[in-house]
Amino acid sequence: MKITDTIRFASRASTGYPTRTLLMLLAMAIGVGSVVLLSTLGDGARRYVINQFSSLGTNLLIVLPGRSETVGGPPPLLGVTPRDLTLDDAMALQRSSAIRYVAPISVGAAPVSAGGRQREVTILGSTPHLYQVRQLTMAQGRFLPEGDSSRASAVCVLGYKTKEELFGKARAIGETVRIGDRRFRIIGVLSKKGQSVGLDIADIVIVPVASAQAIFNTTSLFRIMIEATDRDVIPRAKKTIAAIIKERHDGDDDITIISQDAVLATFDRIFTALTLTVAGIAAISLAVAGILIMNVMLIAVSQRRAEIGLLKALGAPAGQIMALFLAESAILSIIGAALGLFLAALSTSILARIFPVFPLNVPLWSLWAAVGISVATGLIFGVLPARRAARLDPVQSLSRR
Amino acid sequence: MISLRKIRREFQVGEERVYALRDVDLVINSGEYISIMGPSGSGKSTLLNIIGLLDRPDSGSYLLEGEAMTGLGDSQQAELRRHKIGFVFQFFHLVPRMSASENIELPMMLAGLDLSERKKRVNVALESFGLTNRAKHRPDQLSGGQRQRVAIARATVMQPHILLADEPTGNLDRVSGQEVIDILENLNSQHITLIVVTHDPELGKRARRQINMIDGQIDSDK
Numbered sequence: 001m002k003i004t005d006t007i008r009f010a011s012r013a014s015t016g017y018p019t020r021t022l023l024m025l026l027a028m029a030i031g032v033g034s035v036v037l038l039s040t041l042g043d044g045a046r047r048y049v050i051n052q053f054s055s056l057g058t059n060l061l062i063v064l065p066g067r068s069e070t071v072g073g074p075p076p077l078l079g080v081t082p083r084d085l086t087l088d089d090a091m092a093l094q095r096s097s098a099i100r101y102v103a104p105i106s107v108g109a110a111p112v113s114a115g116g117r118q119r120e121v122t123i124l125g126s127t128p129h130l131y132q133v134r135q136l137t138m139a140q141g142r143f144l145p146e147g148d149s150s151r152a153s154a155v156c157v158l159g160y161k162t163k164e165e166l167f168g169k170a171r172a173i174g175e176t177v178r179i180g181d182r183r184f185r186i187i188g189v190l191s192k193k194g195q196s197v198g199l200d201i202a203d204i205v206i207v208p209v210a211s212a213q214a215i216f217n218t219t220s221l222f223r224i225m226i227e228a229t230d231r232d233v234i235p236r237a238k239k240t241i242a243a244i245i246k247e248r249h250d251g252d253d254d255i256t257i258i259s260q261d262a263v264l265a266t267f268d269r270i271f272t273a274l275t276l277t278v279a280g281i282a283a284i285s286l287a288v289a290g291i292l293i294m295n296v297m298l299i300a301v302s303q304r305r306a307e308i309g310l311l312k313a314l315g316a317p318a319g320q321i322m323a324l325f326l327a328e329s330a331i332l333s334i335i336g337a338a339l340g341l342f343l344a345a346l347s348t349s350i351l352a353r354i355f356p357v358f359p360l361n362v363p364l365w366s367l368w369a370a371v372g373i374s375v376a377t378g379l380i381f382g383v384l385p386a387r388r389a390a391r392l393d394p395v396q397s398l399s400r401r
Numbered sequence: 402m403i404s405l406r407k408i409r410r411e412f413q414v415g416e417e418r419v420y421a422l423r424d425v426d427l428v429i430n431s432g433e434y435i436s437i438m439g440p441s442g443s444g445k446s447t448l449l450n451i452i453g454l455l456d457r458p459d460s461g462s463y464l465l466e467g468e469a470m471t472g473l474g475d476s477q478q479a480e481l482r483r484h485k486i487g488f489v490f491q492f493f494h495l496v497p498r499m500s501a502s503e504n505i506e507l508p509m510m511l512a513g514l515d516l517s518e519r520k521k522r523v524n525v526a527l528e529s530f531g532l533t534n535r536a537k538h539r540p541d542q543l544s545g546g547q548r549q550r551v552a553i554a555r556a557t558v559m560q561p562h563i564l565l566a567d568e569p570t571g572n573l574d575r576v577s578g579q580e581v582i583d584i585l586e587n588l589n590s591q592h593i594t595l596i597v598v599t600h601d602p603e604l605g606k607r608a609r610r611q612i613n614m615i616d617g618q619i620d621s622d623k
Binding site (some may be wrong): 005307312315 | 402420450453454456475476479480481482483485488492494496497498499507508511512513555559
């Protein structure tokens with residue numbers, strides 16, 4: 001029997017029973033569609049997070065107070081509270097040749113008011129170098145002025161949204177705002193850049209770090225953001241930072257340095273694992289679809305007993321009958337997979353319209369995996385019904401009407 | 402030539418063993434016209450199925466055109482069914498989703514014949530069985546007589562040497578039944594061995610050689 005005839009016979013046989021064929025196609029389409037769609041979503045989430053971290057800046061190192069890793073050795077006899085990072089610590093780091101910019105950061109929330117409107121806004125205290133480190137851009141005016149960072153000058157830069165909400169369309173540069181019980185002159189407005197890793201830089205007020213410390217009445221820093229001079233010197237910069245801070249902290253190794261690369265790699269791993277997990281869960285629906293195919297094919301075999309008996313009487317050997325039924329389940333799974341891919345493409349494009357920020361690209365591996373698994377499922381679950389068909393006794397199959 | 406020696410076939414029905422055929426000896430020469438008659442359960446259908454290689458005897462030997470059939474495997478038997486044997490059934494057994502011409506084409510498709518050859522033979526068959534204007538009709542759009550004619554066309558399109566008919570008129574009215582008999586006898590006159598199993602004594606008497614079976618044995622052969 002020719003292969004084209006096998007395919008034609010099998011497709012005619014499946015169109016001969018439209019309801020069961022449609023149900024099978026639907027099950028397969030849902031299975032394949034959900035694998036592709038969920039892996040697309042997982043991959044999109046991964047890329048979204050990585051984009052967010054990349055937008056933080058390049059060659060970035062973050063210094064946090066306290067040690068988050070255990071080094072081993074005996075536990076300390078007394079509980080040790082980590083020493084705070086101070087502005088002087090941050091300034092001392094500028095000595096290193098591996099470091100280009102140092103931006104100490106002090107964060108808190110405070111009521112900000114202007115012209116009778118008041119809002120609770122995140123106050124970010126830093127130095128002019130934050131501008132380079134976070135790759136900020138200005139809409140109007142200028143960023144914090146260079147100068148002695150320990151001086152608490154009364155100037156501030158507003159985030160885009162904060163400016164809109166306090167001043168509307170009116171000009172804000174040169175006006176003053178009240179933060180807590182202090183007055184600040186507005187010298188600049190940030191451009192609309194959007195979200196940046198949990199911190200909405202549109203809804204923010206940036207003040208000199210000393211001013212922020214005065215508002216919150218503290219001498220400690222939330223963290224220090226550092227830009228290394230080059231990607232290659234990041235390890236050296238890390239060592240230098242550790243050495244400088246250790247020296248300043250009486251020999252205690254009580255800071256944590258995170259490099260952006262490490263964070264990115266971690267997130268990449270987490271989200272890849274997440275994507276695979278979700279895709280794996282969706283693959284269960286493919287297995288369910290496979291079992292449905294088996295079930296429906298078994299019904300088809302018993303419905304078509306007389307036909308199978310006839311094919312045997314006409315001289316079809318068992319192998320040929322098996323091939324016919326396997327071809328039928330393979331065709332159904334391939335068409336079902338194609339429908340599923342179409343379904344996934346459709347819902348991806350709809351989602352991409354609803355959430356334009358979210359990067360949605362169907363990962364290529366998921367296409368191959370989904371189609372491969374569905375065809376394999378169709379064939380594996382098609383074997384049992386096909387064998388049953390091939391083993392039918394022709395005399396008994398033909399004896400019934 | 403068909404030669405059966407000491408053919409025995411038993412079935413297990415519940416606790417009981419039923420002897421469908423008990424040491425049947427039978428020689429059929431090519432071109433013969435034989436009717437096999439007998440009451441239900443006398444083994445006549447089993448005999449036909451064994452001759453048609455759809456069933457295997459438990460013991461005994463079967464020579465078809467000088468070759469031993471009993472030791473052959475499934476695919477070899479299928480090959481012989483494809484080329485040497487044609488079946489006609491009481492319930493026609495047409496594939497319901499296929500048109501008359503597709504049903505006739507089916508054995509050639511299974512044999513892997515070329516499309517052009519298939520089309521040619523289908524047209525010849527449609528012509529000679531008076532089905533040309535019914536070619537595109539599905540079985541449910543055909544009368545009983547037409548269905549059986551499609552089935553006979555299908556059984557003969559591979560030009561078999563032997564035609565086996567199990568109650569070919571059992572499901573037809575008198576007129577269509579007569580038509581079918583005429584077609585079958587006409588095929589026999591073209592040197593196809595024709596073996597008909599029937600309950601109908603009138604049909605049985607038309608055959609040149611009449612075999613009567615009782616309890617799995619040949620009772621009379623004349």
